[in-house]
Amino acid sequence: MDVLTLSRWQFAITGMFHFIFVPLTLGLSILIAYFETRYVMTNDETWLKMAKFWGKLFLINFILGIVTGITMEFQFGMNWAEYSKYVGDIFGAPLAIEATVAFFLESVFIGVWVFGWDKISKKMHAISIWIVAVATNLSALWILLANGWMQHPVGYHLVTNTAGQVRAEMIDFAAMLVNPYGLIKFAHTVTSGYVVAAFFVMGISAWHLVRRNEMTFFKRSFRVASIFGLVACLLVAVTGDFHGVEIAKTQPTKLAAMEAVWETQRGVSLSLIQFPDVDNERNSIAWLNIPNLASFLAVRDANGEIKGLKDFPKELRPPVLPTFWSFRIMVAMGMFMTLISILGVYLSGEKDFEKYKLFLTVVLFSLPLPYIAGQLGWIVAEVGRQPWIVYGVLKTSDAVSKSISTVQVVGSLLGFTLLYGGLAVIDIYLLAKYSRKGP
Amino acid sequence: MELQITWFILWSVLWAVYFMLDGFVLGTGMLAGVLGKSDMEKRILVNSVGPVWNGNEVWLITAGGATFAAFPTTYALMFSYLYTALLLLLFALIIRGVAFEFRGKVDNPSWKLSSDVAIILSGFVPALLFGVAFGNIFEGLPMDGSGYHGSFLALLNPYGLVTGVLFVLLFAVHGALYASVKTSGELSSRARRMAGNLWIPLLIVAVIFLGYTKFATRLYDNYFKWPVLLLIPVIAVAALIAVKYFTVKDAMFKAFASSCVTIVFVTFTGVAGLFPSLIPSSIDPAYNLTIFNSSSSQYTLAIMTAVAVIFVPIVIAYKVWVYRVFRARVDEKEVLSNSEAY
Numbered sequence: 146m147d148v149l150t151l152s153r154w155q156f157a158i159t160g161m162f163h164f165i166f167v168p169l170t171l172g173l174s175i176l177i178a179y180f181e182t183r184y185v186m187t188n189d190e191t192w193l194k195m196a197k198f199w200g201k202l203f204l205i206n207f208i209l210g211i212v213t214g215i216t217m218e219f220q221f222g223m224n225w226a227e228y229s230k231y232v233g234d235i236f237g238a239p240l241a242i243e244a245t246v247a248f249f250l251e252s253v254f255i256g257v258w259v260f261g262w263d264k265i266s267k268k269m270h271a272i273s274i275w276i277v278a279v280a281t282n283l284s285a286l287w288i289l290l291a292n293g294w295m296q297h298p299v300g301y302h303l304v305t306n307t308a309g310q311v312r313a314e315m316i317d318f319a320a321m322l323v324n325p326y327g328l329i330k331f332a333h334t335v336t337s338g339y340v341v342a343a344f345f346v347m348g349i350s351a352w353h354l355v356r357r358n359e360m361t362f363f364k365r366s367f368r369v370a371s372i373f374g375l376v377a378c379l380l381v382a383v384t385g386d387f388h389g390v391e392i393a394k395t396q397p398t399k400l401a402a403m404e405a406v407w408e409t410q411r412g413v414s415l416s417l418i419q420f421p422d423v424d425n426e427r428n429s430i431a432w433l434n435i436p437n438l439a440s441f442l443a444v445r446d447a448n449g450e451i452k453g454l455k456d457f458p459k460e461l462r463p464p465v466l467p468t469f470w471s472f473r474i475m476v477a478m479g480m481f482m483t484l485i486s487i488l489g490v491y492l493s494g495e496k497d498f499e500k501y502k503l504f505l506t507v508v509l510f511s512l513p514l515p516y517i518a519g520q521l522g523w524i525v526a527e528v529g530r531q532p533w534i535v536y537g538v539l540k541t542s543d544a545v546s547k548s549i550s551t552v553q554v555v556g557s558l559l560g561f562t563l564l565y566g567g568l569a570v571i572d573i574y575l576l577a578k579y580s581r582k583g584p
Numbered sequence: 585m586e587l588q589i590t591w592f593i594l595w596s597v598l599w600a601v602y603f604m605l606d607g608f609v610l611g612t613g614m615l616a617g618v619l620g621k622s623d624m625e626k627r628i629l630v631n632s633v634g635p636v637w638n639g640n641e642v643w644l645i646t647a648g649g650a651t652f653a654a655f656p657t658t659y660a661l662m663f664s665y666l667y668t669a670l671l672l673l674l675f676a677l678i679i680r681g682v683a684f685e686f687r688g689k690v691d692n693p694s695w696k697l698s699s700d701v702a703i704i705l706s707g708f709v710p711a712l713l714f715g716v717a718f719g720n721i722f723e724g725l726p727m728d729g730s731g732y733h734g735s736f737l738a739l740l741n742p743y744g745l746v747t748g749v750l751f752v753l754l755f756a757v758h759g760a761l762y763a764s765v766k767t768s769g770e771l772s773s774r775a776r777r778m779a780g781n782l783w784i785p786l787l788i789v790a791v792i793f794l795g796y797t798k799f800a801t802r803l804y805d806n807y808f809k810w811p812v813l814l815l816i817p818v819i820a821v822a823a824l825i826a827v828k829y830f831t832v833k834d835a836m837f838k839a840f841a842s843s844c845v846t847i848v849f850v851t852f853t854g855v856a857g858l859f860p861s862l863i864p865s866s867i868d869p870a871y872n873l874t875i876f877n878s879s880s881s882q883y884t885l886a887i888m889t890a891v892a893v894i895f896v897p898i899v900i901a902y903k904v905w906v907y908r909v910f911r912a913r914v915d916e917k918e919v920l921s922n923s924e925a926y
Contacts, residue, residue: 201924208685211638212678220647222663229663233656234880238888241649245895253639253906259924264909267701304881314881316608442591546664548732557671564675572636575689 150547152224155561157527161520162366162565166210168519171285171335172342173203174278176373178579187190193360196274198584199346199366204259209568209570211252216561224554228544229535235301235315249358250280252462285338286331291329293533296526297395300324313538326391330526332386336377337522340482341515343374347489348512349580351505354439354498358583364498371489378483385479386442393443396536397452398461399529401466405440408453413439419473423465426455463531471524478518485511587885588875591654592859594892598650600851601645603714603755604844609637612757613680613707614752617700619778624916625771626700630926632766632914637684638904641677653888658862661732666717667735673713680706688926710892711755712748714760716740719747722801722854724866733867739874743800750793753786753857754847757827761840768913772836779839780831790824790850803857804862813856820849897919 146154160455177200184192218240221229229236254276261270300320301313321327350367353359392401400406404420406413425449437447444451454462485508492501499505534541611901612619620626651659663670683702687695707717716739723743726733760779764772797803823845830839844923858864862878865871879885912918919925 182652198922204685204924205689212681215641215645215677216674218652219647219663219670222648222659223651223667223670224664226660226664229652229660230657233652234884237653237656237659237880239650241653242891244646244649245891245899249639249642249899250902252642253636253903255636256638257906258911260631260922261909262922262924314888315884318883318887357629479902490811512659544669546660548661548664549667553667557667560671560675563815564678569676571682571686575686579689 146551148549148551149542151551152545153541153547153552155224155558158222158558159220159289159565160214160527160563161523163210163213164219164519164523165516165569166206166213167285167315168334168338168341168516169206169345170203170210170281171317171338172340172373172377173199173206173345174281175339175409176342176346177203178271178274178278178390179369181274182401185267191318191365194362195198195366196584197362198362198544200258200577202254202276202345202349202576205579207255209572211418213565213568217527221559224546224549225534225544225547226546228539228554230310231443231539232313232535235294235298235313235321238315239291239294239317240320241293243284247280247284247287251277251284254280261276274518285335289334290321290324291332292322292526293330294321296328296330296530297324297391297540298535311398313535325397327382329388329391331510333381333388334519334522336380336521337499337515338383339377340374340381341519343370343377343486344482344512344515346370346552347374348509351508353583355502355505355509360499362584364493367489367498368493371486375483375486378479378486382480382483384583385476389442393451396530398454398463399458399468399525400443401452401454401457402463402529403463403525404443404451405465405469406439406451409450409456410453411440411450412437413443413451415439416440421465421469438569461532463529467524468529471521471528475518475521475525478514482511482514482518497502499557587882587889588860588879590889591650591879591885592875593863595647595650595654595862596852597771598647598857599645599855600848602640602647603851604758605640605643605846607711607755607758607847608635608762608840609640609759610711611705611755611757612763613759614706614711615675615759615763615775615778617704619760619771619775622776624919625728626696627688627763627854627919627926628767628771628914628916629763630687630703631919632763634926638681638908639906641681643678650888654880654885655873655875655878656860656880658873661727661873661878662721662863664738665727665732665734666720667741667848669713669717673710676706676709676713680710684926707755707759708752708780711752713907715748716744716753718751718854719744721863722747722797722803722858724864725803726867727863727865728867728871736912743796746789746793746796748807750786750789750850753782753789754843756852758840759846760844761831761836764836765840766914768915769856772913776831776834776836780828783828783831786807787824790821793816797857799865801857802811806859809818816849816856817853820846820853823849 177196180192180199181190184196231454254273257265258270258273258277261273300315300317302316307312343514346366347370350363351369353363354367405419407426407428414434414436415438416431417429419428420430422429440449440451441447443449454465488504489508492498492504504525528535532542534538534544612629616626616629620629679702683699683706686700720739757779760775760782762777764779767775823842826842827839827846830842860876861872861875862875863873
């Protein structure tokens, strides 16, 4: 394998590993802030116990999100130096702003929250976790605006310097801030994080409810999480729908791969069961067609045109199968999770709700689903953008560092795999240990 | 003033503040094994940096992000040329955060022992690597029009290692002073004695560094050109002497403050000599990466300047508040009373 392939794998592995921890942080910080606010308002100790118990699990998760995030910032320079040179004038800004505006807040106030129980007033303590929650989401905004720019570059022009080197320079900062691709991606990503947090709280609560531990505590946790989860599921669906429209406007190759549309046509139907056959550039199976639905979803016009993959040279198409299947499975999972949260809200309204053991078991085993759906979403976003690193502007193959050797990247990839593998084992062990222990 | 010069100053300040703030976390970490005689003393040391280490580390992220945004070519080449060194740094910082956070989560001697080893190593390794990296940047990296001709082992040259040892000792003294200010009783006096003892090798290495710099680098050229810059190393040396003076007088907070000044001005001493380069080429000055040939456009620099002018004071304001909230010394009672403590 060459430096390019290895660097791709490394970025994918470290990015996906980082994104195991980020979504839970995004949502659980809000839930904990809510619990603690209720405690401050009512003085009801159960709310305090909830903030502390879920807070402990939050912190075990949070630290891994923090430390694996540094890797992401470093890798742009380490492995993707040509990319950094080419787009640093634009791409560096949101990263630096993220650190200055959001990451400082988050990191400083999490320290205040953990160590400040007896040092500041109850109100100030609750405000600290709200600051963490807002800062975490703000941090995601800057990162996703940066990613949104890679997906749909705006507000730049290409400049050639005296040495004949070309690079992209920013001419309109505001355009990047209101880049529709970045904003809808932000909305879709953070709400999917809320689903992760909801299922995390529901799943662990379900485990305890089946065992009849701390019933008041876990019923209340489940109740709040299921409502939060249902709202989040619906928001994920709505934002996902609008995200699709944005993709159709800006990244026709990604859209065609997501839907496995080969021929350019109007009024494209959506097949519920579909198997793409990449070698023959067609779909070997396309059953249960809903007429015009794909066109309607993508371009808001039942007779709208979707460009087919065959309209693009093979070297400009993304890998179809990973994009297609990731998208399909993600959507299916999203629907299933919405169903679970509807049932969750409905059933948790009942007093002796712990009697639904089968449902609670299903909820427990659904805990990993939003995690997987989130990872699949990133596969659609990143694999679906290939061969471009910045869509239409710079190819991934032209972005990799020139000065690094295969041996170096093999070493780092191996190092990351071992280190992250070890961290994953420790993290799961600690989460399981403290989840079981209860409040 | 040209924006590149503004950003050169901001860039230096970000690194200096990072070294000043994370320096005591790294120093406390590497000394945790010798200063903390019992498990409780080690816990007290880890908890003394507990509320602030994460916020301090963000200065590094910001320094990296600022390099990316203001000097993208330098960011790209520095990070890819120093690939292996940065990788080791990254691993050490990852392990450090996890070891702090998880040390107290399992009650088992071998878990504690491996956490302690991790904390000591992840204090020592970054300090050494930062020193080695900056030493090599002061010397210049072997780069020309065709790229980079160095290797990780070549970074470990005598001058790089002297700078590495300088950073290790600076941070060790800094960490010991912090520990003496933030703890009480026997642990605090032990930390004070440690700072006093480490000060002597630190002074020796600092003198070697200043002399060696004359032969290994071109840093002093700027000082001949603008003698007023000599104030920077003079302040650094004066502050270093003040560290010892206040340690002997048992005025530990003043000693720690002097150590802060020392670290900031040692950083400035090196960086002022680099100007206008960020990374000089050891092959031919024509290939120096300077603030002019590696910077972002004026437009981006202007936006970033606005962000920095607005938000850095806000960051400093709430960080000062946090240091005030957690100004008390950490003791056994406090560690045991907080179920979330490390």
